[in-house]
Every structure is written in C-alpha cells, then in structure tokens.
Amino acid sequence: MENRSKTLAEFKAEALARLKTRKSPRGNSSEEPTVDDVAVEIMGLNISDDVKIVEIEDSSYISRGPTGFATDEDMATKHKCWWDAMHTEKPRRVGVIHERLESSLEENKDRVVRVQGRNDSTALREDILRFHSSSHLESLKKASELPRSDMQAFAKKYDSVYFDEDTYDMAIRAVDLTTSLMDKIINGNLQNGMAVIRPPGHHAMPEEFNGFCFLNNVAIAAKRALEVHGMSKVLVVDFDVHHGQGIQRGFYSDPRVLYFSTHRYERGKFWPELRESDYDCIGDGTGKGFNINFPFDDVGATDADMLTVWQRILLPIAYEFNPDLVLISAGYDAAFGCAEGCMRFTPALYAHLVKPLMGLAGGKVAVILEGGYCLESLAESALQTFNTLLGITCPRLPDLDVKACSSKTKDMIKRCWSVLKPHWVCLSWVPEDILPKLENFGLEPSAPFPAESDPYEMHDLNTNEKLGWILKRMKFQGEKFARKRRKPQHGWKSVAVVYDPVMMSHSPGDKHHPERPERISASWERLEELEAPSRCLLLKSRMITDEEILLCHDQTHLLNMRDIGARVKNDPDFEDKLHVKSLYVCDETNSAAKIAAGSCLEVLEAVLNDITETGFAIVRPPGHHAEPHEPYGFCFYNNVAIMAKFALEVYGLSRILILDWDVHHGNGIQRMFESDPRVLYMSLHRFGARFFPVGPEGNYDQVGKDIGLGFNVNIPWNADGCRKKFSVPDYMAAFFHVVLPIAYEFDPELVLISAGFDALDRDPVEEKICLIPGVFAHLTHLLSTLADGRVVMALEGGYRVDGVAESVARCITTLLGDRPPRLGPGLCPDWGLNPRTATALRSVAGAQKNYWKNVDVHLPRIFLLCGLVDFELFLLLLKEICLIPGVFAHLTHLLSTLADGRVVMALEGGYRVDGVAESVARCITTLLGDRQPRLGPGLCPDWGLNPRTATALRSVAGVHKNYWKNVDVHLPRVSDQK
Ligand SMILES: [Zn+2]
Ligand SMILES: [Zn+2]
Structure with missing residues (x-):
C-alpha cells in the first residue's frame, strides 16, 4: 500500500x-x-x-485581469437635441446605465479599473483621420460652433443627426475613451472592458454624419489596433438593431477586420434602408467573406433566434478567424421593450452573447455602447454585459423552453451559409442540398426598395407589462448571485477542487496499464506549478456511503465490491473474468473507488449549497462505464451518475445535463438515465466496430427510452476506415450545431461533465482523435454559460499523463475565469473538418429533431427515417420501386373500410402516362365497387420482400410506438433487449 x-x-x-x-x-x-x-x-x-503536447499550442497561462470601465459624467448631461426634447438619443441613456451599474462597480471595486481618456489632441486627431477625412472632422467642429439658428438647418443636410455646442467635444471624448480602453486591453493592463459613451458611432461614415453618429468610435479603434498596435486580425461584432454601415464601408475590402452585424432589415424597408445591409454583401476583393450581415426580415426575434445565429454562424467563423482582439458595437435597441427595434431580446441574453466571445482573442474584449432607447431595458442589458465581463454568472434564459428559433431565422441562416461557405472551412460540411438557390432569394443589386415603409411599428399592449416581469426576474437573480458572493468571510472562491493521493492506492501490478495512479498526482502538481490551488476552495475527500452507492448500483454490485481485491487473489478465473471487462483490482480498489465517488459528492454539495459556484473532482478510478450491476472498463462506481441521482433525489433538481467528452461512450450513465427525462446525457465519443465499449449503445440512434425519449444524445465519431483524424474543428462543430442548441433548450439547473481526456492527440488508448489540452478550456467556457454557472466536472479517462495534467489545469483555470488559450488553424495537428463529421452531425440531428426544436437547421425540410436515408439514396430507391397499377386498387379497397367509407382522392405525381391512366382507372373503379384485379407472385417484376423493408418498418414502428398502441408487435420488448 x-x-x-x-x-x-x-x-x-x-x-x-x-x-x-x-x-x-x-x-x-x-x-x-x-x-x-x-x-x-x-x-x-x-x-x-512525440511532440511535447504543450509546445504545439498557445501554452501561456494568464490569470484573469481587471475589467475596465470607461465613461464620462458629462455624457449624462451634455450633447442633446435642443429642438426636440423627446429625441431618443438623450443624455439620460448614459445616466441610467451609471445608476444601474453603481452597486456592481462598488461590490467588485477590487476588479474594476476606471479608464480615463488620454487627452492628447494630436494623437486623437491622428486616430480619427485614419478613418474620417479631415474635412469631416472640420465640419463637425464648425457645426458645434454654429449659432443655434443655423444648427438645425445644417443638421437637415444629413440623415437623423442633431448638433449642439457640446457635440464636437463629446464626440471627441467618446473616441478618446474607446481608444484608451482598447489600448489598456491590448497592452495587458486590463483583461477586458466596457465604454459607456455617447454619441454612438457605428453609422458614421468616413465623410458623412448619420443616424445619431458623428465619429465612428469602433471603426477608429479597429484602425488603431491594426496600424498602431500592429494587430493583424480584429473581430467587430455589432448587435445593435440597426446595420452599422459606417463600419462595414470602412473595412469592406479589408480581410484584417471581420465585421459581423445582426440587424433588423425587412427586405430593406427598415432604416438605414440600404441594399448593402443584406446577407449577400460579404465583402469585396481580398476582404470577400470577411463581412457578415445577418438581416432579420421580421420584428419580434427572440433569444432563441439570436442564440441560433450565434451558434450557427458567428461562433464557428469567429473561432476559425482566431482574432487578436474583439470589439463589440453594443447597441441595446434590439432589447425587449425598445420601440426602435421591436425585437424581444431579454437583458440576460446579452450575457450569453458576450460570454462566448470572451473565449476568443485571449479574452481581449472591448464593449462599446452604441444605441438603445428603452431606458429600463438599456440599463439592465448594459449591466448584464458588464457583469459578464467581470466573470459573474450568466443568468439562465427562462423563455427558451417555450420559444424555438423561428423558421424565418433558420432560412436566413441557410442563405448566409450559402454565400459564406466558400470562404470558411467551418462551413464546408454544410450539406449542399439544404442551401437555397440564390437567384430565388435576395434582391437584384439595382432593385429599388419600396418607399412606403413604416419603420416604427406599434408595440403590443403587453410589452410594458412583460418587460416589468423580466426586469423583476433579473433583479431577483442578480441579488441571489450577489448574496452568494457576499457570504464567505475569507473572500469568495468560485471553484471547488478535491484531490486526495490516497486514490493512488488503486494501482495495477503491471506498470504498463494505462489507468495509472500518476494521472491524478501529475494533475495536482501541474495545478501547484500554476499556483491555482490557493485560488480554489479545497475540499476534503470522503468515502461514499452504501446508501449513496445504491442510488445508482444494485445490492449485488455493492456486495461484490466489498471483497473484490481478496477474491482476485484466491480465484484466478475471477481475475480472467475481470480482465475481459477491462478491469484490474487490488486490495485497495474498493476504498479508492469509494473515495472517488464520495469526493465527487463533496464537490457537488458545495455547489448546490452555494458555498461555491463550480468544481472539479480530480478522482480515480473513473466511473462512466460502471453499470448498475457490475464494474466495467476501469470503472467501479459511476461517479458522475451518482452525482446526478443525488442532486435529483436529495436536492430536488429537475433538469441535469451530463456532458461526456471522454473518447469512450459512457455506457453506464446512458443505461442509468435512458428512461429518465430529468437527466439529459450527451456524449461525444469514438464509435466503431471494435472500439470500446463495443456495441450499438453508443450510436446516434440511441435517443433514450419511454418518457426519456430525446434525453439521450450520442455524437459518434465513426473512425473505422477513415484516414483523417477527428480534431478540434470537429468538436467545435459538434458543440455549435448539436450540443449547445440542445443544451440551451433543455435549460439545465446543473451541468455535470464527465471529463475524460483520452481524446487527446497521442493518447495511448486512442489514435483517431487528436485534441489538444487547450480545447477543453473552450468547451468548459462554452458550457459554463448554462445552469446559472453551476458546473461540476469529474475526471474520467485520459492516459497520456502529461496531457491529462495539462487538460485538468486548463479546465480549472477556465472555471477560475482565466483567459482560455487561443485556438486556431496550425495550433493543432490535422486541423480541418473530418469528412465524416457532416454525416455524424446530420444523423444526430435527424435522430433528435422530433425532440429538440433548434437542431434541424442543417437538415432538409423532409428527412426520412431518422437520418438513415439521405436524399440521394432516396432518389435511388425511387428508381428501384416497381409497383403495378393493380396494387392501387387494393390499397384503395383496404382504406375504404375506414371513415364510414368517406374517401376523397386527388392526383399527385406519377410520370409514366399510361401507368397513371391505368392506376387512376383502377382506383375509381374500386371506389365504384368493381372487383379488384388478382395480385400475386409473377404478376409484378422482382417479386419478393426487399431486405430493407424489415429495417424500414421496424424504424417506423420504433418512432411511433409511444403514440400508437398496436404498432410494436414486431419490436423486441424492453426486457428482451437487456
Ligand atoms: Zn441602433
Ligand atoms: Zn475513456
């Protein structure tokens, strides 16, 4: 021992x-x-x-730095429209944000840095002239100096602007604050930050004032990032409800700036009513593909619409672009209650839009205020954005469970894909057959827009009342989070970690066995090197009790485990039996396994009791293969499954997501919850004829059973006979197109991660998947937006000791809020999408589309047999169908026994004219009561059952058996399957 x-x-x-x-x-x-x-x-x-695993990726660790806050009190009083007191772009906009942010600024004052302007007028002028002409700057100065009698007339020369004596000064200060904030982020003095400024900027063009905007703050900052700081890639994300045509024009043929804008468009009827705001304007020259517009063709878009756009377009492309810096043009006029946008984005949504972007560019994110005119939702949305930058939990989105992404949004996503696909590898897997024929959509470039537009639609009467509820809920959630952070006396620690070397006592006699004790000690040592333990809440290990084991395992298993070590010594046959199940045991196996499972519960309870927010259990032996009645595949007690059951039974949770990224399918977890709709099990794993755990359970068509249908999602990487490895882009694609859409709709109260790291490049048990440790930081980061941030991770497999240690460190530092490492082409071996990924994701979506509303974007409208047959194959089958007219007489006859005989038939297809005529005649004469022709072997070519018929009928019956009582006769009973 x-x-x-x-x-x-x-x-x-x-x-x-x-x-x-x-x-x-x-x-x-x-x-x-x-x-x-x-x-x-x-x-x-x-x-x-081997290449040393940490050398092939961005190996630096940088702890999270402070968040910058750039603003100017004068902006809350100065620059106002003196001839229209009701003008929406009013100083009060900044005032309400200041008031709403006050308590957050105070509570987090140790992590916030107030950013001042540089007040260097020469430098500022240089910055501005990189985007605007000098005559533009001059005329802004002159306009602010005009006598009031001339100001209004001057303003009329432009679309939607006003001037007063302070306009020039405020516009300059807005640029100053934006660029100083950005400088500090680029220089590493700040992790990220927000500029609460006005006037806004994104409509301002190089030579023209437009739409409340004079100087284009974000465009000027982007130019400065490129030309002064020498950056080569800047991502600008603009979620203002209006299209930021000023930014678009500034970088339309510049591949160094990826501009992404979502905006209300309505086929050009909505301001600024420009053809260039449409989806097919994707840049020019070398900048082609680097301008992305997502135009909403209708009002009323919801959180689900926007998240789908993020997951399906922005995030995959942004990850591939791998920017050096992210600038966000943060207009809040698409927020719920804003009459300009008439959209329905809840304030909490902005947290979910900003957080995933914080995984990019090493966390260098600057948020710059643009529009937003409903003061209540503006203030709350800005607070959610700011808190997210600070690393505070993203609140759950309550409305998602009832609202699906609209079909209009899904169609527009396909249009965007169709124009962007040639430019981005991450879209290369999108199937051609779903993409619209472009000539049928969009408008000719020269087509005029309808002039009679009504840009501001009336709100429905419930809008204000509903906004009241939403704000009340936000306030409640915010106070709950704040209370949690205020509670501890010795400072809030958001991550719990448990580790105990006593679990190393479970050890193979054979040193070559991959499940070796150092997997956990090396992980702990790596954390110590990074000085991470002192930032975590360290929990003591404990043994799991028998009662707790019985939550997931049966009595026989419990009893067998007690003397498992001794039995091996006395019974060589027993040892062989264990070997077949990929197990080794020693005297200490049971105690180590009990400590692993018990320690997981310690972390879980710390999270559920709000003592901390997230946690990682560095435990072994692993658990996810352990079955209810027996140990299996290095696993004895199913650690993660027991945590889930404990949370359900003891803490009364009702929705738990288990995400399993171990390279092996977690057969044990699936079995324990496949009939339980309270637990959604999602697994990404290698799947193949001889890959452990061999069997059909890991396939995509295993979608759960009985009332648990749809709550089991397998994403199988079938690597049999495939030369290319599965890599980072395949995992990211699976996350963006399947995992996150389903997870958001499920809206879990807790996320458990079965964190196995055997999908790493050169893991000794696996050779077809080649991830790098850094990717786990990003997967953790993306999942931590769910469940009010309650994420508990437990180590499963992973047998390359250095890689496991590095990956554990990446996950824990990500939970701590440190910046995830950069991830991009070249940083990972065998980059690029595997050709099998398209099939895998499409099959999963086909199997799940009846249970989840937003997974079907990349499916054709009609999808047959749960993804078993694709269109091409279907057409092929059509050619192989060989009926004769007489059969329709019999089908008609059989159906006419129903509905008191009320049968109405209408001609659809059929292209062999003589055959159609004959068949129509057969049907009508049958309805008339004439005798049917005889039907039998020899009367029809290729008589006999097709071997596919069994599969077809069985699949149909399988899908419908819960809805119809008598279709299941030819299905096995559930008990037969076990
Ligand atoms: Zn706007
Ligand atoms: Zn594994």
Whole structure:
C-alpha cells in the first residue's frame, strides 16, 4: 500500500535513480537521463518521439485581469437635441446605465479599473483621420460652433443627426475613451472592458454624419489596433438593431477586420434602408467573406433566434478567424421593450452573447455602447454585459423552453451559409442540398426598395407589462448571485477542487496499464506549478456511503465490491473474468473507488449549497462505464451518475445535463438515465466496430427510452476506415450545431461533465482523435454559460499523463475565469473538418429533431427515417420501386373500410402516362365497387420482400410506438433487449 501511494515526484526520483545505475542506452554513462527517458521509465510509455503536447499550442497561462470601465459624467448631461426634447438619443441613456451599474462597480471595486481618456489632441486627431477625412472632422467642429439658428438647418443636410455646442467635444471624448480602453486591453493592463459613451458611432461614415453618429468610435479603434498596435486580425461584432454601415464601408475590402452585424432589415424597408445591409454583401476583393450581415426580415426575434445565429454562424467563423482582439458595437435597441427595434431580446441574453466571445482573442474584449432607447431595458442589458465581463454568472434564459428559433431565422441562416461557405472551412460540411438557390432569394443589386415603409411599428399592449416581469426576474437573480458572493468571510472562491493521493492506492501490478495512479498526482502538481490551488476552495475527500452507492448500483454490485481485491487473489478465473471487462483490482480498489465517488459528492454539495459556484473532482478510478450491476472498463462506481441521482433525489433538481467528452461512450450513465427525462446525457465519443465499449449503445440512434425519449444524445465519431483524424474543428462543430442548441433548450439547473481526456492527440488508448489540452478550456467556457454557472466536472479517462495534467489545469483555470488559450488553424495537428463529421452531425440531428426544436437547421425540410436515408439514396430507391397499377386498387379497397367509407382522392405525381391512366382507372373503379384485379407472385417484376423493408418498418414502428398502441408487435420488448 505504501509502495503504491507515491507521488509522481517520488516515482520520478525513483526512476531517475534506476536509470542512473543502469548503463546508458547511448553508451555514455555520465550522460544525464532526459525528461523523456524518465517518463518512459515510470510510465512504460514511449513518448520520446512525440511532440511535447504543450509546445504545439498557445501554452501561456494568464490569470484573469481587471475589467475596465470607461465613461464620462458629462455624457449624462451634455450633447442633446435642443429642438426636440423627446429625441431618443438623450443624455439620460448614459445616466441610467451609471445608476444601474453603481452597486456592481462598488461590490467588485477590487476588479474594476476606471479608464480615463488620454487627452492628447494630436494623437486623437491622428486616430480619427485614419478613418474620417479631415474635412469631416472640420465640419463637425464648425457645426458645434454654429449659432443655434443655423444648427438645425445644417443638421437637415444629413440623415437623423442633431448638433449642439457640446457635440464636437463629446464626440471627441467618446473616441478618446474607446481608444484608451482598447489600448489598456491590448497592452495587458486590463483583461477586458466596457465604454459607456455617447454619441454612438457605428453609422458614421468616413465623410458623412448619420443616424445619431458623428465619429465612428469602433471603426477608429479597429484602425488603431491594426496600424498602431500592429494587430493583424480584429473581430467587430455589432448587435445593435440597426446595420452599422459606417463600419462595414470602412473595412469592406479589408480581410484584417471581420465585421459581423445582426440587424433588423425587412427586405430593406427598415432604416438605414440600404441594399448593402443584406446577407449577400460579404465583402469585396481580398476582404470577400470577411463581412457578415445577418438581416432579420421580421420584428419580434427572440433569444432563441439570436442564440441560433450565434451558434450557427458567428461562433464557428469567429473561432476559425482566431482574432487578436474583439470589439463589440453594443447597441441595446434590439432589447425587449425598445420601440426602435421591436425585437424581444431579454437583458440576460446579452450575457450569453458576450460570454462566448470572451473565449476568443485571449479574452481581449472591448464593449462599446452604441444605441438603445428603452431606458429600463438599456440599463439592465448594459449591466448584464458588464457583469459578464467581470466573470459573474450568466443568468439562465427562462423563455427558451417555450420559444424555438423561428423558421424565418433558420432560412436566413441557410442563405448566409450559402454565400459564406466558400470562404470558411467551418462551413464546408454544410450539406449542399439544404442551401437555397440564390437567384430565388435576395434582391437584384439595382432593385429599388419600396418607399412606403413604416419603420416604427406599434408595440403590443403587453410589452410594458412583460418587460416589468423580466426586469423583476433579473433583479431577483442578480441579488441571489450577489448574496452568494457576499457570504464567505475569507473572500469568495468560485471553484471547488478535491484531490486526495490516497486514490493512488488503486494501482495495477503491471506498470504498463494505462489507468495509472500518476494521472491524478501529475494533475495536482501541474495545478501547484500554476499556483491555482490557493485560488480554489479545497475540499476534503470522503468515502461514499452504501446508501449513496445504491442510488445508482444494485445490492449485488455493492456486495461484490466489498471483497473484490481478496477474491482476485484466491480465484484466478475471477481475475480472467475481470480482465475481459477491462478491469484490474487490488486490495485497495474498493476504498479508492469509494473515495472517488464520495469526493465527487463533496464537490457537488458545495455547489448546490452555494458555498461555491463550480468544481472539479480530480478522482480515480473513473466511473462512466460502471453499470448498475457490475464494474466495467476501469470503472467501479459511476461517479458522475451518482452525482446526478443525488442532486435529483436529495436536492430536488429537475433538469441535469451530463456532458461526456471522454473518447469512450459512457455506457453506464446512458443505461442509468435512458428512461429518465430529468437527466439529459450527451456524449461525444469514438464509435466503431471494435472500439470500446463495443456495441450499438453508443450510436446516434440511441435517443433514450419511454418518457426519456430525446434525453439521450450520442455524437459518434465513426473512425473505422477513415484516414483523417477527428480534431478540434470537429468538436467545435459538434458543440455549435448539436450540443449547445440542445443544451440551451433543455435549460439545465446543473451541468455535470464527465471529463475524460483520452481524446487527446497521442493518447495511448486512442489514435483517431487528436485534441489538444487547450480545447477543453473552450468547451468548459462554452458550457459554463448554462445552469446559472453551476458546473461540476469529474475526471474520467485520459492516459497520456502529461496531457491529462495539462487538460485538468486548463479546465480549472477556465472555471477560475482565466483567459482560455487561443485556438486556431496550425495550433493543432490535422486541423480541418473530418469528412465524416457532416454525416455524424446530420444523423444526430435527424435522430433528435422530433425532440429538440433548434437542431434541424442543417437538415432538409423532409428527412426520412431518422437520418438513415439521405436524399440521394432516396432518389435511388425511387428508381428501384416497381409497383403495378393493380396494387392501387387494393390499397384503395383496404382504406375504404375506414371513415364510414368517406374517401376523397386527388392526383399527385406519377410520370409514366399510361401507368397513371391505368392506376387512376383502377382506383375509381374500386371506389365504384368493381372487383379488384388478382395480385400475386409473377404478376409484378422482382417479386419478393426487399431486405430493407424489415429495417424500414421496424424504424417506423420504433418512432411511433409511444403514440400508437398496436404498432410494436414486431419490436423486441424492453426486457428482451437487456
Ligand atoms: Zn441602433
Ligand atoms: Zn475513456
């Protein structure tokens, strides 16, 4: 026992000593053994020819820095429309944001830095002239100096602007604050930040004032980032409800700036009524593909619409673009209650839009205020944005469970895909057959827009009342989060970690076994190197009780485990049996397994009791293969499943998401919850004829059973016979197109992650998947927007010890709010989408589309047999169908026994004219009561049952058996399947 509970350092020392006494393989006994030699010695793992895993990616760790807040009190009083007191772009907009942010600024004052302007007029002028002409700047100055009698007339020359004496000064200060904030973020003094400024900027063009805008704050900042800071890629995201045509024009042929805008458009009827705001305006020259417009053709878009656009278009492309900096043109006029937008985005949505963008560019995100005219929703939305930048939990989106992404939005996504697909690898998998023929959509470039437009539609009467509810809910949630953070006396620690070297006592006699003790000690040592433990709430381990084990396992399993170590010693046959199930045991196995499971519950309870927010259990043996009645595949007690059951039974939770990214399918978890709609199990895993755990359970068509239908989602990477490995882009695609859409709709109260790291490149048990540790930071980051941030992770597999340690560190530092490493082409081996990914994602979506509203975007409108047959195959089958006219007489006859005989028939297809005529005649004469022709072998070509018929009928019956009592006769009973 003592011998087995060594730390990795001790193992290393021992190995080093052994190596030194041995004759050097190079014949030079004085040569120091290399790190790799030591690794080979202790792990029996030949990694000497490997690329060091951390060297191929962005390996720097940077703890989260402060958040900047840039604003100017004068902006809350100055620059106003003196001839129209009701003008919507009023100083009060900034005033209400100041008031709403006050308590957050105070509570988080140790993490907020107030940003001042540079007040350097020469430098500012240079910045402005990189985007605007000098005559433009001059005329702004002159306009502000005009006598009031001339100001109004001057303003009329432009579309929707006003001037007063302070306009020039405020516009300059807005640019100053924007650029200073950005400078500090780029220089690393700040992690991110927000500029609450006005006048806004995104409509201002190089030579023209437009739409309340004079100087284009964000465009000027982007130019400065490129030309002064030498950045090569800037992502500008503009979620203002109006199209930021000023920014678009500034960078339309510049591939260094990716401009992405969502805006109300209505086929050009909505302001600024420009053809260039449509989806097919994607840039010019080398900038082609770097301008992305998502035009909403209707009012009333919801959180679900916007999230779908984010997941299906923006995030995949943004990850591929891999920007150096993210600038957000944050207009809140699409927020619920804003009469300008008439959209229905709840304030909480903005947290969910901003948070995933914080995974990009090493977290360098600057948010710059643009529009937003409903003061209540403006203030709340700005607060949600600011809190998200600070790392505060994203509140759950309550309306999602009833609202699906609209079909109009889904159609527009397909149009965007069709024009963007040639420019982005991440869209290359999108199936051609769903993309619209472009000539049928859009408008000719020269087509005039209808002049009679009514840009501001009336709100329905319930809008204000509903806004009241939403704000009340936001306030309640915000106070709950704040209370949680205020509670502890020694400072809030948002991440709980449990680790105990005693779990190393479960150890294989055979040093070459991959499930080796150092998997956890190396992880802990890596955390210590990064000084992460002191930032975490460290929990003590504990043993799980028998009652807790019985939540998921049966009595037999419990009893068998008690003496499992002793039995192996006395019974060699038993050891063989265990070996078949990929298990090894020793005297300490049961106690180590009980500590692993118990420690997971410790973390879970700390989270559910609001002592902390998230947690990671560095435990082994792993759990996800353990079945209710027996151990399996290195696993004894199903740690994650037990956590889920505990949360359901003890804490009364009703919706838990288990995400399993171990490279093996978590057969045990699936079995335990496949009939339970309270637990949504999603697994990404390799799948194949001989890949563990062999069997059909891991396939995409396993969607759950009985009332649990739809609550089991398998994403199988079928690597059999495929040369290309599955890599980071495949996992990101699965997240954006399947995992996140379903997870958001499910709206879990808790996220549990079965965190196995055997999908890493060069893991000894797997050779077809090649992830890097950094990707797990991003997957963790993306999932942490769910469930009010309650995420609990537990180590499962992963057998490349250095890779596991690095990955665990990446996940925990991400939970701590540190910046995720950059991820992009070149940072990962075998980058690019696997050709099998399209099939995999399409099959999963086909199997799940009846249960989840937003997974079908990349499916054709009609999808047959749950994805078993694609269109091409279907057409092929059509050619192979060979009926005769007489059969329709019989089908008609059989149907005419129904509905008191009321049968109405209408001609649809049929293109063999003589055959159609004959068939119509057969049907009508049958309705007339004439005798049917005889039907039998020999009367029809290719008589006999098709071998596909069994599958077809069985699949149909399978899909419908819960709805119709008598279709299941030819299905196995559930008990037969076990
Ligand atoms: Zn706007
Ligand atoms: Zn595994």
